[in-house]
Amino acid sequence: xxxxISLTDIRRVFTMGDQQFEALKGxxxxxxxxxxxxxxxxxxxxxxxxxxIVGCLDRPTSGQYLLDGLDVGxxxxxxxxxxxxxxxxxxxxxxxxxxxxxxxxxVELPLVYAGLNAKERRQKAVIAMEQVGLAGKENNHPSQLxxxxxxxVAIARAxxxxxxxxxxxxxxxxxxxxxxxxxxxxxxxxxxxxxTIIMVTHEHDVAAYAGxxxxxxxxxxxxxxxxxxxx
Amino acid sequence: MDFSQTLKIALRALRxxxxxxxxxxxxxIIGIAAVIAMMAVGTxxxxxxxxxxxxxxSNIILVIPGSTTxxxxxxxSGGAQTLTSDDVKAIMNECPxxxxxxxxxxxxxxxxYGNMNWSTVIMGGTPELFEIREWPVTSGRxxxxxxxxxxxxxCLLGQTVADNLFGSADPIGNIVRIKKIPFTVIGILEGKGQxxxxxxxxxxxxxxxxxxxxxxxxxxxxxxxxxxxxxAKSEMVLDKAEEEINSLLNQRHRITNxxxxxxxxxxxxxxxxxxxxxxxxxxxxxxxVASISLIVxxxxxxxxMLVSVTERTREIGIRMAIGAKKNDILxxxxxxxxxxxxxxxxxxxxxxxxxxxIVSKLLxxxxxxxxxxxxxxxxxxxxxxxFFGFYPARKAAGxxxxxxxxxx
Ligand SMILES: Nc1ncnc2c1ncn2[C@@H]1O[C@H](COP(=O)(O)OP(=O)(O)OP(=O)(O)O)[C@@H](O)[C@H]1O
Ligand SMILES: [Mg+2]
Numbered sequence: 128x129x130x131x132i133s134l135t136d137i138r139r140v141f142t143m144g145d146q147q148f149e150a151l152k153g154x155x156x157x158x159x160x161x162x163x164x165x166x167x168x169x170x171x172x173x174x175x176x177x178x179x180i181v182g183c184l185d186r187p188t189s190g191q192y193l194l195d196g197l198d199v200g201x202x203x204x205x206x207x208x209x210x211x212x213x214x215x216x217x218x219x220x221x222x223x224x225x226x227x228x229x230x231x232x233x234v235e236l237p238l239v240y241a242g243l244n245a246k247e248r249r250q251k252a253v254i255a256m257e258q259v260g261l262a263g264k265e266n267n268h269p270s271q272l273x274x275x276x277x278x279x280v281a282i283a284r285a286x287x288x289x290x291x292x293x294x295x296x297x298x299x300x301x302x303x304x305x306x307x308x309x310x311x312x313x314x315x316x317x318x319x320x321x322x323t324i325i326m327v328t329h330e331h332d333v334a335a336y337a338g339x340x341x342x343x344x345x346x347x348x349x350x351x352x353x354x355x356x357x358x
Numbered sequence: 359m360d361f362s363q364t365l366k367i368a369l370r371a372l373r374x375x376x377x378x379x380x381x382x383x384x385x386x387i388i389g390i391a392a393v394i395a396m397m398a399v400g401t402x403x404x405x406x407x408x409x410x411x412x413x414x415x416s417n418i419i420l421v422i423p424g425s426t427t428x429x430x431x432x433x434x435s436g437g438a439q440t441l442t443s444d445d446v447k448a449i450m451n452e453c454p455x456x457x458x459x460x461x462x463x464x465x466x467x468x469x470x471y472g473n474m475n476w477s478t479v480i481m482g483g484t485p486e487l488f489e490i491r492e493w494p495v496t497s498g499r500x501x502x503x504x505x506x507x508x509x510x511x512x513c514l515l516g517q518t519v520a521d522n523l524f525g526s527a528d529p530i531g532n533i534v535r536i537k538k539i540p541f542t543v544i545g546i547l548e549g550k551g552q553x554x555x556x557x558x559x560x561x562x563x564x565x566x567x568x569x570x571x572x573x574x575x576x577x578x579x580x581x582x583x584x585x586x587x588x589x590a591k592s593e594m595v596l597d598k599a600e601e602e603i604n605s606l607l608n609q610r611h612r613i614t615n616x617x618x619x620x621x622x623x624x625x626x627x628x629x630x631x632x633x634x635x636x637x638x639x640x641x642x643x644x645x646x647v648a649s650i651s652l653i654v655x656x657x658x659x660x661x662x663m664l665v666s667v668t669e670r671t672r673e674i675g676i677r678m679a680i681g682a683k684k685n686d687i688l689x690x691x692x693x694x695x696x697x698x699x700x701x702x703x704x705x706x707x708x709x710x711x712x713x714x715x716i717v718s719k720l721l722x723x724x725x726x727x728x729x730x731x732x733x734x735x736x737x738x739x740x741x742x743x744x745f746f747g748f749y750p751a752r753k754a755a756g757x758x759x760x761x762x763x764x765x766x
Contacts (some may be wrong), residue, residue: 208678245363
């Protein structure tokens, strides 16, 4: 198996008091290196829950998750932090940038925790910002950037440590259609360079940029098919 | 993650809320300033006390005429003339714990040189007096036993008297008049400074005991002495020597049970103990202020750090999602707390040092701010930060990344 990500019968049960709720009811799928996958489905179907598990932010109640062939379930919190730092890049719906911090320092953040020195960090961060088309905006604070620009900063931050996979949970959810399109063009370009992307979205025209579409319903996968668009 | 980055993040966080950071530090500032002031006052006071002990001479017992027991009418201490030169000899010979002793008489009057005059204290004593008080001459010679035996008209000048009568001229060999009687100046005593009671010890003229008894004081008996100054063999036998003197003099003066003694003894270390006690009480008070405000300040820091953790929950979530480990977050918040207290500590050190300098200037003490006390204060403020910063930092580090990211 050359899959970067391989989920087998992943279940996630939330316990609230004496109530139990099974948000994921046996999810299995694999993602090969270089794929661009869109995940769709109704609200509450478990897309984010699944993304959190894939992103090593949460652990499944049962099931096996292999990332690059490594069993994530057996790792301790520090190892998971390392995985998030080096193998994964996150893009969130709400951008999640640090306020009062220049854009370039936001982009540097993963490198700080990777232990790079200031010079290397700055070099890589500037390159990543160029890649997302934000050259010259290095010293702008998030409040001095448009929504689309903020999301580009977030993408640069996700890219900067050369991750194997970028995980994006509704990256265009807060953006208008023109800006969404620009972001998707950027994603497509990154994907062409070989980066694996898994993206949750509610919008069909956004999902159309992906090469494969997985649809969730009530914690299960109800369809998994190519979009027809070749990556 | 390198520490300079942690430091930078912490500094940025403190800068964002300048006023809040300052107010939070206030408790630490006051506490540390009190610690520094306490140590400065304490060491300053004990330095002054030890200087005074050194200026009087150690292991000294004073025997003065008259009783100190209360009740009834009695002559003021030193008023009666009940002690004699024979008592001095007996004490020297018969008290095994006594090293040496000197009788003294004391008077005051004018001393005149040319057209200069000066009112001062005139003391009669034997050569032992200068040995007991560890008081050498800086020029000329001291009083000898021969001067005493022959009731020689010679005198030693204290520094203050010499300065006032002679200015920069050399007094030795010159004739001065003490109460109109001519005396030859044979020596100048070393400067001693203030006594524990605050009088200038250098404002004194010394003459041989017998000369003073015959010519300078009026009394019924020419061999009576005003007071006795006794040196014990060591500090260990100070109390024993005092007992020996008491029983010897009781016997010699025929003081039986129930009769009030006509003399009393005073141990100088008792007097100094009182001074030491009051400076200790001062230190203790400042110490209490210091520890209370450090605790209150520490709680303030803990409170603000908890607020800060809550405010920055989302930031913590972002950092965790991006690869921060628990320890990175812990270290970041600890650094912030410690930075806050150390900054407070530094300001406190500056304030405390300034305050102590003013106090020591006012009291005429030397400035007693040691590197040691600054180091202690500095590490103490850091320790407060570590202690009170740990709980909020652990709370931050223990956050679940997903919950933290979702926090509104
Ligand atoms: N921490 C939690 N505790 C309890 N239940 C939870 C928790 N997180 C998610 N759930 C539940 O799990 C289900 C799936 O939630 P999830 O966030 O994965 O939905 P989603 O598919 O991402 O929806 P949306 O499109 O609205 O983002 C929901 O019913 C939600 O209530
Ligand atoms: Mg969701």
